[in-house]
Amino acid sequence: MTALPITLPEAETQQRTTGAHWVVRTLEELGVHRIFGYPGGAIMPVYDALVGSKLEHILVRHEQAASFAADAQARLSGKAGVCLATSGPGATNLLTGIANAYMDSVPMVVLTGQVPTGLMGTDAFQEVDVFGMSLPVVKHSIIVREPEEIPARIREAFAIAESGRPGPVLVDLPKDTLQAEVGQPYPPQSLPAAKPSPASSSEIDAATALLACAKRPVFYMGGGIGLGGAVEAARDFMARTGIPAVSTLKAMGCAHPDAKNYLGMLGMHGTRAANMAVQDSDLLICCGARFDDRATGKPDSFAPDARIIHMDLDAAEIGKLRNVDAGIAGDLADALARLDPGYLDIDPWRQVCSQRKTEFAFRYDDAPGSGIFAPALLKQLSEAAGDDFIAACDVGQHQMWVAQHCRFSRPEHHLTSAGLGAMGYGLPAGIGAAMERPDAQVITVTGDGSIMMNIQELATARRYSVPVKILLLDNSSLGLVRQWQEYFFDQNFSEIDLYDNPDFAEVARSFGVEAFTIHSRAEVPAAIDRLLSATGPILAHCLIDPRENVWPLVPPGKSNADMMED
């Protein structure tokens, strides 16, 4: 039946303008094109206003997944990801994702519904003080009590989330603020955010003087390089100075994987060449890193003979865990370009580092038996997918294997829950990444423990035909915990056995996701082909040896000089 044109009285054709409409309008104005969320009572006015808007709303099946997907989109785009949930349980389910974004300095704007202002503080239905609960894990947070303030507060949230050291900003929206009719015209846009300020000349001069007399310098790269748009500057610094370089988990991809003098990841599961270089160094140029304990091992034995240059956009990081000899606070690309020591007489040092890199390179040819050797599988997968592939990792042994054995051409291509170490990140992050970069090879690498933390998101992958490839490394246990129990808890294995996992391929198929299982090394090449050539979501379930461990390993509380090997 053809609908007849209906002419409404003039008053009724005027656009209804409520606080919720202004939420949507402000997001559109700010260039947001996709948001991840889940509806519920207090946020319903926003869902009402979403109908007919330009925003693409992705309905996840758990709010935590909305926050992880928004996080991944933000890491890839450099712009704040947006997630949306209702008050109470919707808001509390976002908290893990907010903490994840905070720990990894990811720009994110989190919109939560709240009970009406008159009920706030009365233990109303689905009321939690998400503002208070999230205080330690947000860059900033705002409760908007006046509908007229919505555009300004949301713009402010984006500006804060994306400027300086990025981070999550929570905007709590009471239902009456969303429902109220707005009694004034929509306000004009505010000014763009200020650029980060350059470091002072005296700081650069002090660092240059230290560099000029160093004999065993090491360039210690952190996540701030990618976040601060300083990847090219870091590569140029490496090429110009020839200083041996190491990277944190978050900085994988800052250096080209084949770059000369690049030694790989440092820290608990870092390469022997990287950790030995840092331990032997007489000058550590820390750039956008924060001396995290997983990178440093026992802090007072970390690089014991090194003077420290610490460069960071966030002045609050300088000197937090290690006293510095020169601190450089400011824009990293600018600071790296200005840090020019001229000729460095460090050839013998480069040779030592280079020899160790060759001597201690990972080997893939000595795995016993015919079972699937996960490190070799990941290396083959990475090589087949090409250096521009995007990995969304979960947390555990597979996460460390990805960092050790995959190649990344850009830091944002390695999506990993580094600071928080949140199991459950991988699948929703892969979904967010594949939606943001539909033409890229996006591979979620997960484990049988991690995938169960957000397995419901297979439904989201199916619903939107997200081209995410899921590699599930199944060792029927919580492998990293088991490894620690084996070595540091006298093999007293406790609650790590996942012998009764479901048949993951069957589970995926029941969600409408293509899936298959492999058991042996001989099946790996065909599995990789099938995974990479699939168009829609697909899951490859790989059964691996439960006794396989991550090597090398710095025992907790030990110096990075005390690396254990198999």
Next chain:
Amino acid sequence: MSHTLNIRIADREGALVRLIGLVERRGYEICAMDKSAGDAGIADITMQIAPRGGERRIDVLMRQVARLFDVHAIRQGMPAHIAAGTARPGGFQCRHPQ
């Protein structure tokens, strides 16, 4: 060792609890605190704090406070009411005047 901090903040919802939470979370005990009701949405906070457990670097805490969006200025110094010569009974000693 205790320190006195003078902090100027935007006097808006959540600013004070965010500040107090940060100081506590970063390993300091708040021994005494004073908030003045300022003009035009600005408030001045004076805090006497002491590290809980081991020593911590006060300059790092000050930079962590300074990066809060609500914080306009921070300095280490004398409690405002002592500096103004209006010390109240129970007012605290400032060990590190600027």
